[in-house]
Amino acid sequence: MMRFPANRLFCLALLLMVIPVAACGTPVTRSLSTAEPGAGEIFIVSLSIEGITLGGVVETLPDGYTFAGTEHPDDRVLVRGQKIAFAVMNDTSITYSVKAPASGSGDITGEWEDFIAESHGQVAASHVAVDGIEAPGVGNPSTTEVQAGSPYTALIAVAGLLLVAYRGDRR
């Protein structure tokens, strides 16, 4: 009879919890024209939105990075410090531009809301670093929280669990 060690069972149970997170995805994803802008360079952030009729997205830029404009209608954008709020009305994409500081790195984080479906969540964080140089101390304090829900995190967790399960089996 095949043995099924307790640690493998535990890992499989964890996998069952993690895989849906990785598979579901979110209705809002973000891409950057570059993750390593030059000092003072303006780069483009694109948000892809799926299935939100009435909702919103609020983005938070790392310290030192500044909002530089958008083609989203003026009356549906509000900037408060590092936060940029967009009202979503059947939009499938939103692009905005950001000016990089002289130096510094951090995460662009975001949250989305679907007011009709009454759901909300986080947009996976996007890391940016001027000239690709990490600058400790400049970043977003909510990075850890945001990454916990990202698909990449889930995939890494899956790989780790598989490794643990494999090693457990060898013993």
Add this chain to the structure above:
Amino acid sequence: MNRHLLLATALLLLVATASATGIPGDADGNRVLDRSEYTAAVLTYLVGEGDLTRTDIQDAAWVYARWDGRPLEITDSSGQTLTLSRPLRRVVTFTGESLETLRSIGFDMEKVVAVDKYSHEKSTFFPECGGKANVGSIWSPDMERVLTLRPDAVFLYATISTTACDEIQQKLEASSPGIRVLRFDCFKPATYPEEIRTIAAATGCEDRGDEFISFYKSVMDGIRAGTADIPDDEKTRVYFEYWTDYKTFASGSGYNEKLEIAGGYNPFAGESAEYPEIDPEAVIVSNPEVVVKLTGQKLAAGGYVGHDIAALEATRSAILKRPGWTRLDAVADDRVYVIHSDILGGAQHFIGTAYLAKWFYPDRFADLDPNAIHQRYLTEFQGLDFDLASEGAFVYP
């Protein structure tokens, strides 16, 4: 709970509802949420400013998207016009018929926070209601519980038990001005389709409501069409007996309406009382071609409680033994039937009416399958895992 506590609760609700009236985000208070007001409300919420909560913004989006930014005005079956400024999120139903109709149109039953005691007891038909609050009946309502639940809408009957329902409505509106009291019957063929439409509009379930109306009308209009050309003097003569022996109904009653739609002729329709008691001899003299006996009073045997066909059979056997009944055409022709009130008295009346039509005119309605209609209703519109082949007892034979 003593009177002081009830008063305190009412005062709290007054404060709460005062801020809850109006469309959230309607900054100029003109009762129209225009595009700029909506987007301003959304943006300030997203950046963490302003007083509006996530629920407020969701309600604003609902009003903007579904009601074109304006309050929704509906007229219920009591004739009162109500204005809704927000979607219904906390509903209390004092009538099983309204509760069932809400489920038929796909309303989120999580938003029903309390039900009447009879629906609460129907664990087979309303399995999701066992864990909800029980607010009693319209004759003995638990008003304190209703108020503490902070409902935004309460469903009551429109045209029956009006004194009791009026009293509940007055108490609710006095204690909680923001509350909406909706009055619907949901058991009368003449008004049910429009009631479904209105309730669907009030709850944002228009698409599912249209599907249900279409299904309902396909049954009822089919029956009406199938009996439309029968001259009055050729209609099937029917003695329909209520739960109580020799108690029947006259014109004006809901049951008579269903009997007539099915093409039946009620020899006692002209009685002055709506539910008259008939002299046993008068029944024999009327010599009905069909006898229908109603069963199901006070959650007795049959209906959705168990598969107790024997109880219905026993009811029928007892009728057949009545003195002088062997002379009736209905008995001689073996056309004596028992039907459970679950499928004739309430929101499921169209199922019972289909049985009546088939019993009255088996040739005309040879293709009508009331059991299939019933099963589809339970599975498709009620979302119940209930197999009529092995569960429930509704008609005999």
